[in-house]
């Protein structure tokens with residue numbers, strides 16, 4: 021799996037194909053979509069329009085919690101494949117755990133294991149699982165998830181998750197890698213945007229890079245996979261232009277030190293409850 025990719029959450033149907041094409045032209049090798057984003061078909065269109073061979077692009081998509089269950093997960097996977105129009109998905113993720121109905125989560129994981137055995141997906145993983153959810157899943161199944169895609173940016177580091185992943189050999193993939201959720205789910209108050217934090221702004225000046233590039237480089241220097249979203253071709257190119265510099269250990273530590281322990285997005289523990297999503 022390429023470490024660096026394009027996310028397409030909240031990319032409209034109109035914008036997605038162009039963003040994917042721009043990303044591929046800029047050298048991205050990974051596109052992260054989901055059934056819930058309702059743009060799988062447009063992702064596939066962008067890949068086709070780019071002219072690149074399908075095998076050169078790594079495609080991730082995800083199973084919605086509303087499709088969890090043994091039969092419904094199989095139907096949902098078939099629907100994703102029909103939208104994408106490709107023979108195989110590179111990585112298939114359970115989008116969120118449903119802690120209050122973990123049996124259903126496990127039944128969906130069983131489907132993922134079968135899809136892997138049948139060769140319809142090349143790898144399977146999870147998203148938004150806590151270390152406790154991960155342990156429950158592993159205890160009751162055969163395949164250890166290849167990836168856990170979690171909210172992770174300078175203001176929310178999830179150190180316990182990262183350590184658990186390292187112990188288990190699971191790849192940590194950062195969603196909202198430049199802290200986008202802090203803006204689009206935030207109240208607009210000052211200090212919520214990591215890209216405006218003085219530590220990051222100063223490092224950007226030092227390296228002649230933008231704040232987003234510094235944060236994405238920090239992600240890569242920490243060994244994470246990162247999937248920033250943009251529909252803007254200039255920012256799409258900017259975001260991947262991070263492989264000509266690296267941060268010093270004290271600079272990496274300074275950015276990690278901005279962790280507030282406060283998530284910007286939904287709490288996985290609350291999925292399936294009135295307070296959750």
Ligand SMILES: NC(=O)c1ccc[n+]([C@@H]2O[C@H](COP(=O)([O-])OP(=O)(O)OC[C@H]3O[C@@H](n4cnc5c(N)ncnc54)[C@H](OP(=O)(O)O)[C@@H]3O)[C@@H](O)[C@H]2O)c1
Nearest residue numbers: 027028029052147195196197198199200232248249250251
């Ligand atoms: N598994 C999950 O539950 C989950 C949840 C959320 C996200 N994700 C995945 O992670 C991907 C990325 O996360 P995200 O969209 O939440 O946040 P993000 O990538 O951290 O931030 C995206 C936001 O930042 C803007 N942006 C992009 N590049 C920029 C730059 N260089 N400078 C300034 N602003 C920039 C984008 O606007 P423009 O488009 O206008 O450039 C967009 O508003 C998603 O697309 C999705 O694939 C997964």
